[in-house]
Amino acid sequence: MALKHTILAFLSRQPLSGYEVAKEFAEGFGSCFWKASQQQVYAELTKLEQQGNVTYEAIPQPGRLDKKIYSITEQGQQELIDWLMQPSEPAAIREDLGVMGLAGHLVPVPAVIREIERRRQLHAEMLQQVQALDEQFAQNLATLELKDLYMHLIIRRAIRYQESWVAWCDEALAAIQASPGIDDDRDALKGRST
Amino acid sequence: MALKHTILAFLSRQPLSGYEVAKEFAEGFGSCFWKASQQQVYAELTKLEQQGNVTYEAIPQPGRLDKKIYSITEQGQQELIDWLMQPSEPAAIREDLGVMGLAGHLVPVPAVIREIERRRQLHAEMLQQVQALDEQFAQNLATLELKDLYMHLIIRRAIRYQESWVAWCDEALAAIQASPGIDDDRDALKGRST
DNA sequence: TTCTTGTATTCAATTTTTTGAATACAAAAA
DNA sequence: TTTTTGTATTCAAAAAATTGAATACAAGAA
Numbered sequence: 001m002a003l004k005h006t007i008l009a010f011l012s013r014q015p016l017s018g019y020e021v022a023k024e025f026a027e028g029f030g031s032c033f034w035k036a037s038q039q040q041v042y043a044e045l046t047k048l049e050q051q052g053n054v055t056y057e058a059i060p061q062p063g064r065l066d067k068k069i070y071s072i073t074e075q076g077q078q079e080l081i082d083w084l085m086q087p088s089e090p091a092a093i094r095e096d097l098g099v100m101g102l103a104g105h106l107v108p109v110p111a112v113i114r115e116i117e118r119r120r121q122l123h124a125e126m127l128q129q130v131q132a133l134d135e136q137f138a139q140n141l142a143t144l145e146l147k148d149l150y151m152h153l154i155i156r157r158a159i160r161y162q163e164s165w166v167a168w169c170d171e172a173l174a175a176i177q178a179s180p181g182i183d184d185d186r187d188a189l190k191g192r193s194t
Numbered sequence: 195m196a197l198k199h200t201i202l203a204f205l206s207r208q209p210l211s212g213y214e215v216a217k218e219f220a221e222g223f224g225s226c227f228w229k230a231s232q233q234q235v236y237a238e239l240t241k242l243e244q245q246g247n248v249t250y251e252a253i254p255q256p257g258r259l260d261k262k263i264y265s266i267t268e269q270g271q272q273e274l275i276d277w278l279m280q281p282s283e284p285a286a287i288r289e290d291l292g293v294m295g296l297a298g299h300l301v302p303v304p305a306v307i308r309e310i311e312r313r314r315q316l317h318a319e320m321l322q323q324v325q326a327l328d329e330q331f332a333q334n335l336a337t338l339e340l341k342d343l344y345m346h347l348i349i350r351r352a353i354r355y356q357e358s359w360v361a362w363c364d365e366a367l368a369a370i371q372a373s374p375g376i377d378d379d380r381d382a383l384k385g386r387s388t
Numbered sequence: 389t390t391c392t393t394g395t396a397t398t399c400a401a402t403t404t405t406t407t408g409a410a411t412a413c414a415a416a417a418a
Numbered sequence: 419t420t421t422t423t424g425t426a427t428t429c430a431a432a433a434a435a436t437t438g439a440a441t442a443c444a445a446g447a448a
Binding site: 035106163 | 196199200202203204206207223226227228229271274275277278279281282283284285286287288289290291292293294295296297298299300301303305306309312313316317320335336337338339340341343344345346347348349350351352354355357358359361362365366369370372373374375376
């Protein structure tokens with residue numbers, strides 16, 4: 001599970017409260033890779049603290065629960081380094097649209113086209129978002145220190161990912177529209193005409 | 195969860211035993227998208243049968259447990275169609291290497307380079323695999339019936355995915371090697387030289 | 389003959405993830 | 419003034435995925 005190590009990685013940059021860690025997942029890193037819910041973050045932080053990988057400083061807040069500022073410990077940093085030094089497994093593409101390739105013929109063609117058009121737009125928007133994230137790095141690429149270069153590179157990974165989606169949607173749409181089989185199913189929903 | 199609907203999609207093409215469904219996940223579809231374990235498949239098939247989405251014909255086999263050939267039911271097909279007609283959520287990129295972008299500076303540069311080189315090779319191999327899967331379709335693209343066109347298109351999705359990985363690895367490797375910060379950390383592992 | 393690989397299914401336990409809700413207050417907007 | 423948004427944390431339950439093992443036999447390789 002990468003959640004543990006992702007949180008350690010956030011904390012290796014700077015101490016954060018649980019809320020702020022959750023925000024990282026909702027925004028920056030989350031928009032590039034994946035999102036973890038607040039509950040997941042808080043639960044993981046509690047475990048991490050029990051294991052001695054992080055500590056927290058409780059900031060008393062009048063009238064409500066303490067705010068906890070978490071920092072990574074020596075042990076936590078070592079744990080993170082050990083994990084980073086291990087070879088990584090390529091992630092699976094767990095993509096619902098893939099099922100369309102297996103059983104798309106059960107569904108009317110216009111519905112498939114609409115769905116791909118919808119996805120095209122979605123990914124184009126996500127592409128703009130990650131491109132915006134990269135702006136501060138992309139400009140002075142040649143002078144970036146290592147830390148920022150790595151950040152730039154993972155954002156580039158996300159950019160390429162979204163670009164490949166947009167390009168695929170265009171290809172798929174064109175291929176379906178050019179397909180000789182397209183007329184067979186055009187009216188599948190309404191019931192066989194003629 | 196897409197597991198349920200992926201299995202229904204397999205069965206919408208032809209009846210299969212649990213073992214054969216598991217094999218689909220291990221090979222064809224699995225190499226494009228994601229793999230489900232045998233146990234997961236058997237468990238899901240049992241649930242699907244209880245829900246009335248599939249039925250099975252038990253083939254008695256001398257001296258061992260019956261082989262069960264599962265087929266999709268009317269209800270199961272409707273369930274699958276309903277699911278396919280719903281808008282799909284883009285899948286999150288749950289990629290361990292992403293963490294490298296957050297905390298790569300903790301690790302010596304040569305280790306990062308080695309890891310990206312390793313990944314480049316891995317994805318190049320996976321690319322070849324999915325390209326091989328596409329061969330039968332790519333040749334007579336213009337005459338493909340819809341069912342095969344859809345199959346071709348999801349394989350194309352997988353191809354583009356792997357291509358974008360290979361291209362990114364090349365970009366990342368070049369960028370790291372060109373980085374002015376590269377010398378600062380080169381000997382991080384051995385301890386500060388000079 | 390023995391070992392390995394492939395076919396074929398099931399059980400159990402654990403871990404991980406998701407979903408939904410509750411609590412509490414500050415600040416800004418309507 | 420009331421509502422919404424944002425900050426901040428916790429609990430509980432359910433669903434899903436992973437890990438490990440056991441059973442059973444056929445076929446081919448060593």
